[in-house]
Amino acid sequence: MDSGSAAELMFGNSIPPIKISRKSFEMDEKKTFSGLTMGLKLTTLRVPTFVGTGCIFLASCAVSSAAPPNANDIAAITAAAPSIAARPAKARKILVYSRANGFRHSSIETAGEALTILGKKTGAWSTVVSDDPAAFEDLSSYDAVVFANTTGYALQPGNFKDLDEEGKKKALDNETRYKANLLAFVNSGKGFAAIHAATDTMYGWSEYGQMIGGYFDGHPWGSGDKVTIRVEDDKSPITKGLNGQSLTFNEEIYQFRDPYKRTQQRVLMGLDMEKTAPKNGMKRTDNDFPVTWVKTQGAGRVFYSSMGHNEALYSNSQVLGVYLAGIQYAIGDLKVDTTPIAQIPTQYSDMAMGEYALIPDAKNVAAGRIPTVFVRIFPEGNSNYRAVLLGLNPNPTAGAPNRVELTGTLKDNAIAFIGPDGASDIKANWSEDGLTITRGTEKPMTLRKVDRTSPTLGQKAPKNAVVLLPYSSDTKSQLQGPALTAWKNQEWIPLRDGSVQVRGGDNRTNEEFGDIKLHLEWLTPLKPEARGQERGNSGVYLQDRYELQVLDSFGLDSKDNDAGGIYQIATPLVNASLPPGQWQTYDITFRAPRLYADGSVAKTPTITVLHNGVVIQKDVAIPRSTGGAAAGIAAKGPIRLQDHGNPVRYRNIWVQELTDQPWTPTANPAPK
Incomplete structure (x- = not known):
C-alpha cells in the first residue's frame, strides 16, 4: 500500500505522509470500515471485501466512497420509479451483480437498491443483489443477469492476489467455470443487462467483450460535467417513454474501443456533441459516443447503458424508465428491434464547430466604423481546431487581409486561438459561453453562434418533376x-x-x-x-x-x-x-x-x-x-x-x- 494514500484521499496534501498498513483497519461482520488507527476516523463505508489489487479499496485503489442510500434516497428512487411495466410472461427473477475488482463506484449500492425497487414497484421481477462470484455456480433460477458497475476481473474473489498458489488455482478454475456458465446462460435464450462500468470489466475475455458490445476506453467527461444525451432511435420501446426528448444532466460519459461497432449492435442513445462541450482525452475521430444499445447473443438478449456513475441518476424517472424497459427486453418480456443502425445521426458532431457572427448596427457598418465579423470553427483532430475569421477589415485592399486563420488546442474545456506571423495581434477564445475576438488593444468582440440552413432544404418536387x-x-x-x-x-x-x-x-x-x-x-x-x-x-x-x-x-x-x-x-x-x-x-x-x-x-x-x-x-x-x-x-x-x-x-x-x-x-x- 502506498504511504499516506488513505489520508490523502480524505485530507489532500495538507498532512504529512502516514504509513498505513492493512492491519490498521478493523472490519465488522457487515464488512464495513469502522475505524483507523493513529486516531484518524473514517466515515463508515460498506464494501464487499478487498479488491483484486490486494489493497483496501479506500486507499491506493483510488475508489470512490459514499454511504449506502438512506431513507430519503430510497424515497426519491421509489417516487421516480415507473409504476407500469410490460406484462411479464411469468414470474421473473434477476441477479444484480456488482463485484468491483478495480475502481469501486460509490453508486453500486444505490444501483442495487434502484433495480430492486423497479422490479418490486412494477411487478416486473424479483431481485437478488450479490457481489459473490459463487452466484455464478448455478444461474438456472434467473431470467437475466445484470452487471451493475462491475470492474476488473469481476468473477474472481476480491482478495485474489493475497491467496496462496493453491488458492489462486482454485479461484481461476472457478472463474473459468463461472465464465462458461454465464455465456451458456445467455446463449440459451436468457438475458444480460449491464450498467456503466460493466464495460470496464473482464478485459482479456474476448467472448465477454463481444457479448457486451465494447470495452471502456476512458471517460473524457467526468461526473461533474454537464452532458446532453440524444435519442437516436425514438421508435424503440426502450426509449419510447422519452418521446424523442434529450436528457441533460451531470454524468461521467464513456468512450468505447473494439469490439464496439455500430454494425454489431443497435445504438438507441448517444452523446449529443452539438450540445456537449468537447473534452481533452477524446480518442474517437468520428465523435461517436454511444450511451445505450441493444444486441443479441446466441439466442439471448443484451442491453447496455453507460448511464449510472452518479447516484442522482438512480432517482431520475427518465433514466429509470430506460433501465426498466432495457432489463425487460433482456428478460424477454419486451420485444425490441436489434437491427443495427450503422450511421451516426445527422447533426453537428462537435459543440465548438460552426459559424459565429458579429452583427453590429447597420449604420456603423455602412460608415465603416465597425466591421461585420464572421468566423468558422472546425476541428482538425487530436483536440486541435482552426478558426477562419472573415471580415475583420472592411476594406481588405487597403492593408490587412480579409481572411485570417487562427489555430488552437482544446484545454480545460476552452480553446485559445492564436494567429500566424503577421496576425499575432489577433486572438480568439472559445468556451461553452461563446466566442470572443481581441485585436491588439481594441475592445473584445463577442460573437454568437448562428444556425444557417439552406432556404431550399426539404423543397418539394414540382408536379412536372x-x-x-x-x-x-x-x-x-x-x-x-x-x-x-x-x-x-x-x-x-x-x-x-x-x-x-x-x-x-x-x-x-x-x-x-x-x-x-x-x-x-x-x-x-x-x-x-x-x-x-x-x-x-x-x-x-x-x-x-x-x-x-x-x-x-x-x-x-x-x-x-x-x-x-x-x-x-x-x-x-x-x-x-x-x-x-x-x-x-x-x-x-x-x-x-x-x-x-x-x-x-x-x-x-x-x-x-x-x-x-x-x-x-x-x-x-x-x-x-x-x-x-x-x-x-x-x-x-x-x-x-x-x-x-x-x-x-x-x-x-x-x-x-x-x-x-x-x-x-x-x-x-x-x-x-
Whole structure:
C-alpha cells in the first residue's frame, strides 16, 4: 500500500505522509470500515471485501466512497420509479451483480437498491443483489443477469492476489467455470443487462467483450460535467417513454474501443456533441459516443447503458424508465428491434464547430466604423481546431487581409486561438459561453453562434418533376428508407432518416437527361483528421461527364476541387459550405451541349449552381469533361452520384426537364 494514500484521499496534501498498513483497519461482520488507527476516523463505508489489487479499496485503489442510500434516497428512487411495466410472461427473477475488482463506484449500492425497487414497484421481477462470484455456480433460477458497475476481473474473489498458489488455482478454475456458465446462460435464450462500468470489466475475455458490445476506453467527461444525451432511435420501446426528448444532466460519459461497432449492435442513445462541450482525452475521430444499445447473443438478449456513475441518476424517472424497459427486453418480456443502425445521426458532431457572427448596427457598418465579423470553427483532430475569421477589415485592399486563420488546442474545456506571423495581434477564445475576438488593444468582440440552413432544404418536387429519390420529413413514412427504383446500383443503403448512403460503387439514373433543373441534398461525415480530398468526397456528374464536387470544404479557401467546384475547371464564387453533419443543397441549372448532326460540338454545356441558396457558379461554360467521366459527348446522359469511399448521404433528388431552349441538330458549317 502506498504511504499516506488513505489520508490523502480524505485530507489532500495538507498532512504529512502516514504509513498505513492493512492491519490498521478493523472490519465488522457487515464488512464495513469502522475505524483507523493513529486516531484518524473514517466515515463508515460498506464494501464487499478487498479488491483484486490486494489493497483496501479506500486507499491506493483510488475508489470512490459514499454511504449506502438512506431513507430519503430510497424515497426519491421509489417516487421516480415507473409504476407500469410490460406484462411479464411469468414470474421473473434477476441477479444484480456488482463485484468491483478495480475502481469501486460509490453508486453500486444505490444501483442495487434502484433495480430492486423497479422490479418490486412494477411487478416486473424479483431481485437478488450479490457481489459473490459463487452466484455464478448455478444461474438456472434467473431470467437475466445484470452487471451493475462491475470492474476488473469481476468473477474472481476480491482478495485474489493475497491467496496462496493453491488458492489462486482454485479461484481461476472457478472463474473459468463461472465464465462458461454465464455465456451458456445467455446463449440459451436468457438475458444480460449491464450498467456503466460493466464495460470496464473482464478485459482479456474476448467472448465477454463481444457479448457486451465494447470495452471502456476512458471517460473524457467526468461526473461533474454537464452532458446532453440524444435519442437516436425514438421508435424503440426502450426509449419510447422519452418521446424523442434529450436528457441533460451531470454524468461521467464513456468512450468505447473494439469490439464496439455500430454494425454489431443497435445504438438507441448517444452523446449529443452539438450540445456537449468537447473534452481533452477524446480518442474517437468520428465523435461517436454511444450511451445505450441493444444486441443479441446466441439466442439471448443484451442491453447496455453507460448511464449510472452518479447516484442522482438512480432517482431520475427518465433514466429509470430506460433501465426498466432495457432489463425487460433482456428478460424477454419486451420485444425490441436489434437491427443495427450503422450511421451516426445527422447533426453537428462537435459543440465548438460552426459559424459565429458579429452583427453590429447597420449604420456603423455602412460608415465603416465597425466591421461585420464572421468566423468558422472546425476541428482538425487530436483536440486541435482552426478558426477562419472573415471580415475583420472592411476594406481588405487597403492593408490587412480579409481572411485570417487562427489555430488552437482544446484545454480545460476552452480553446485559445492564436494567429500566424503577421496576425499575432489577433486572438480568439472559445468556451461553452461563446466566442470572443481581441485585436491588439481594441475592445473584445463577442460573437454568437448562428444556425444557417439552406432556404431550399426539404423543397418539394414540382408536379412536372421526375422524382429520382423520394423524401418526406415524416419519419414514420421513412421506416424502410427511400426506394432506389430510379437508380441502377441497388447496393446503396436506404436509411431511416429518408436518405441513402453510398456503397458498392457509383450510382447512375436509369433515365437520361439533357437540359434540366436539378435539386438534391447531401451530407458529408465529420472526419477531423482527414485532409483534402479525403474529407467526405463524392460528386454529382451531369450527363455522366461533368462533375460538381461534393466535399467537406467548411471553412476552407475554396479551390476548383472543393465543394461547389466544377472539378478542376471552375472555382466557386464563394464558399457557401455548411459544417459536416449538416444537410446541404445544390440547385443546378444545366444546359446540355448542342451538337451538330455529325456529333461535333456547336456549343459547350453551361451550368449555374446555387449552394445552400447562394450562387456559386453563374452560367459557367464547361469546355471539357472532368476526371472519371464517361467517354465522348452526347446530348443526353444519366445523372451519376459518385462513391469515393466515404459515407456520404443523399436525399430529396428531383429533376425538371427544360424545354425553353430547343435545339435541332444541323450540319456543321465548318466540319473538320
